[in-house]
Amino acid sequence: LFEAAAAYVDRLPRATIEGFVEYLEQQEIPQDSAPVTDPGEAVTICSAHAAAGREWDTVAVAAVQEGIWPNLRPRGTLLGVEDLVDLLAGVGGSGEKVSRAAPLLAEERRLLLVACSRACRSLLVTAVESVTGDQDLVPSRFLADMDGEAADGQPGRIPPPVDPGRALAMHALIAELRAAACDPETAPERRLRAARQLARLAEAGVRGAHPDDWYGTAELSSTNPLWDSEDGAISLSPSTVDQLKTCPLRWALERHGGGDGENPHALKGNLVHTLVQALAGQVSEDQVKQALAKAWKKVDPTARDGENWHSRAELRRTETMVDTFLAWLRNTRDELTAIGVEVPVD
Structure with missing residues (x-):
């Protein structure tokens, strides 16, 4: 379209x-x-399954990494037919939980061999290995199986990974210079050279080169406590508890206005919750609909001109949520009393 x-x-x-x-x-x-393309001059991009039964002069099998090839995440049908097939084939005894790791590994190996065997003239297999110890970037165990010379006790044809050095990126250079300039154990001559290069970058206006931009170098802007409640209690919701466990600093900063602004979807969700609470508090349906129309112009700024079709569709969708709640209320309850919102529990 x-x-x-x-x-x-x-x-x-x-x-x-x-x-x-x-x-x-x-x-x-x-x-x-x-587009009209000559089949003889085109590059075919397909999955290993789609390559079965076909062949090309040159085949490239990319990203032969652990977690991708082999992909050992459990998968199967709802009724577990694959386990039944293994059981009928004699894999595991009756009543024994059959492990799917070995069959999955064998299936992934066969799939890689199918992809590699599609090449008539040349085959290129690519993999990368992180020099920083990132476990997500590990070449597949299948690469050793493909290196026939290494299997015979001879040096393999697959070269060991080589450290490419610093990435050609400005932020990586600045980080290395800052680390050298601030490390007291670094040789004084090296620290001086790093400081001079940082000064050149700062004079050129490169962000992050001047010490004023470095984290932790500025003085404290305030020594007042973050919370001034008398009893020191801090209210938490389940979502904020999860964020507090993940990154306490981010939780504290966003708690005090350090976010990128409210998510529009979250704002609309909070609006629906407020309207539902008002309905449970015996506010009339007409009053709630009027309040929704009035609040919508603040929730969605594009609604002010009245011509935005997406905003009108979202408003109708929100009204449908309120109508659905009212229908549920009429069909299941004689009345609903709002006890409170986020009532403290022990």
């Missing part, structure tokens, strides 16, 4: 949306926007 709209606008730059809809409705044979 987007391709058809782009082609239509290219031909008729001042066309309207109504004209485009009419153009689509009048088509008897839909326009084929697929």
